Amino acid sequence: MEIPWIIDEHTRVKHALLKQYIDAWMTILFSAQSKLRKPEKLIYIDGFAGPGVYYENKIKDETCIGSPLIVAEAANKYIDSKPGREVHIYCTENNDSCAELLYNNLINQNKHKQNWVVYNQEFSIKAHELLDELEAKKLTEQPIFFFIDPFGYSGYPISLLKRILQYPRAEVFINFMIYDIARFYKEELFEKKMVNLFGNFQFKKDNLSKKPEETYSFLKNLYCENLKKIANVNFIMPFRINTPGQGTRPRYYMIHASNNYKALFEMKNTMARVSESSYRFEAIGIDSRQISLFDDPDKINLIERVKEFCQDKRQVSYDDLEYWAYVNTNGISRTIKEALLQLEKDNYIKILRQSRQRSNTVTTGATILANEPPLSLF
Ligand SMILES: C[S@@+](CC[C@H](N)C(=O)[O-])C[C@H]1O[C@@H](n2cnc3c(N)ncnc32)[C@H](O)[C@@H]1O
Known part of the structure; x- marks a missing residue:
């Protein structure tokens, strides 16, 4: 099957965040498990996994890897240095061709015969089945990292995030596609879709300002607040990826959510390092003092x-x-x-x-x- 996409600059930033954070995640958690003399075992779930490979350029003479392969490569490195470690990788991908391409790529990389699986299924359905399985095998206490990188804004209801984040060492990293939400908010039935995403009816078209910047801030802050209130998450860290050529206007936010301060600390440091690229860093927590939903974080x-x-x-x-x-x-x-x-x-x-x-x-x-x-x- 033909590789479907040429990588763009946004995706490179997203991959830099994932690669650097996963490296820290594996270092810290394997070493913590080893110190406690526990089995060294981590679980990575890629919800919108893609084909695992991109073309580097328009000439299509070079390729680079996508999110599941980035994690597979890191896993191989850590298992090379200490055989016996385990990294389980579960991918869901609802497009048949992408799933097939990913399967072939992942199998080729699986040199340590790890439990790496590609499901040609919808994330929101398969995720519950996977969690049921992990519960049955008593694996929900293990560190579990979910990468949620959809096209658009549906397929990852906040009710699912709530379930995931009840596990003590689970974390999620979400591509929150703010640009798409703002672009389509005038459409019929849009508010219904938003209820799944935001988890309540607080989202209202009437709340949206006429100024795009304020609309973006409102949507991002409301989503972060709802992750806290509805999905019961303690620590949220959004990272703005700008629209090239349009100043600080967001294209999307990469949002990390966990109940572990060390995870927040490492993710924020990763975001700060990655922001030294041409994209600007933003990391603003939701303040107990209640920053206005329309606040421009740059002014704080x-x-x-x-x-x-x-x-x-x-x-x-x-x-x-x-x-x-x-x-x-x-x-x-x-x-x-x-x-x-x-x-x-x-x-x-x-x-x-x-x-x-x-x-x-x-x-x-x-x-x-x-x-x-x-x-x-x-
Ligand atoms: C942005 S791409 C993923 C890119 C990949 N995470 C990476 O960084 O290399 C989104 C993928 O999700 C798939 N997809 C869309 N809706 C889905 C759903 N409901 N469940 C699972 N996969 C879905 C698409 O076919 C597409 O391959």
């Missing part, structure tokens, strides 16, 4: 947020502050530290460092104290 300044947090708490450990900032702001370790050093310099806070810690750094073990605001003269 990290230093201001950290300052407010310190003034509110009066005293806080570096680790607690970093945790809060990872979950609720667009900061990562480097930018959080930069914000604190700036606030110290500007006399808004004091940093109590441990005896061996240098004055130009701030890290674990340090305590942050808010300074009293200067007394007003009047």
